[in-house]
Amino acid sequence: MATIPKMIEAYKTDPVHALTNKNLDSFEQIPDTHDWVQPNSFPSFTDQSNISDLSSDTDSVPLIDLSLPNAPKLIGNALRTWGVFQAINHGVPISVLNSMESLLNDLFDLPTPQKLKAARSRDGVNGYGRFRISTFFPKSMWSEGFTVSGSPLEHFQILWPHDCTKYCDIIEEYDREMKGLCGRVVWLALGELGITREDVNWAGPNGDFPTSSGVMNLNSYPVCPDPDRAMGIGVHTDSCFLTLLYQNNASGLQVLREGKRWVTVDPVPGALVVQVADLLQILTNGLYSSPFHQAVVNRDRKRLSVAYFFGPPVHAEISPIKKLVNPTQPLLYPTVTWAEYLCKKAELFNDTLPSIRLSTPPTESSDVNDHSQ
């Protein structure tokens, strides 16, 4: 798996040291450090259910069978309107997903002092810790995570001295499958916009993205005594090119629909959530949009997820594809590398895409950076 050595340099202040020695699921009340009071500045979809103009085709994230002949068209529609869909019949063996889920259970069930031995170092990428975006929020999130970029061997040897090969193999296989699926989905999605392999120079001669990078976030959202006052991961967009998310059968992921309401991505057994990320929005000149999303937590159900972040080589130049720029669709974004983009994102967070935008959007959407409420 390709590594991303210094790209997250700017996120170095990750507060892993602030994790307590106590498991989150042992709290009977939410400590003040994790009490968001009103985590959600947007109404939830259910709060809006009395609004009559919400037609039924807009109320749930599209579920697409990738084996169907019209899958490309459905993907194109989903990514234009939602920026996200759930994929079934995606070709990743269920055994790969099951093995990953058992790894997650084994990992997060370890006692916290043991997990902390594999904590991400201040200038490292890999290891146990909080979400990197935690620094942008005033309160701590009800979650713990483990990042894998390249080999997890060093940390897995600490966690599982006798079994680390078994767990490393699971990661390696998952990485291979996700990378293959990302390549497939990217071409189906770009093909719908008339984009070919020649248009994306970092795709390589066979279009199989030999130099792309993959980073995995293994996430756990423990049960929470008061889910309405807590947040698993705060609102954000992903900074890579495309994200594939696996979730266990506990719900929590929500995407922001039309800047107005949260829609829960209900778990579907064996499905993978496919999400546009910021660099794909740039490459498609805004035709596919990187959705704001967050994860809420549950009172009686632990939630597990794996986010696979697929990205270009860190120094490859990403710019809107020329054939998508014309008088009615003016150039919206400048050329950036992933490395440059991440530096900006570490400073401006959710304001990054609007701040680099070259033409003003017709209407400004809600201010998701306002955490004061």
Ligand SMILES: O=C(O)CCC(=O)C(=O)O
């Ligand atoms: O766990 C989830 O559902 C979301 C995770 C996520 O958004 C992320 O890791 O960027």
Ligand SMILES: [Fe+2]
């Ligand atoms: Fe995300």
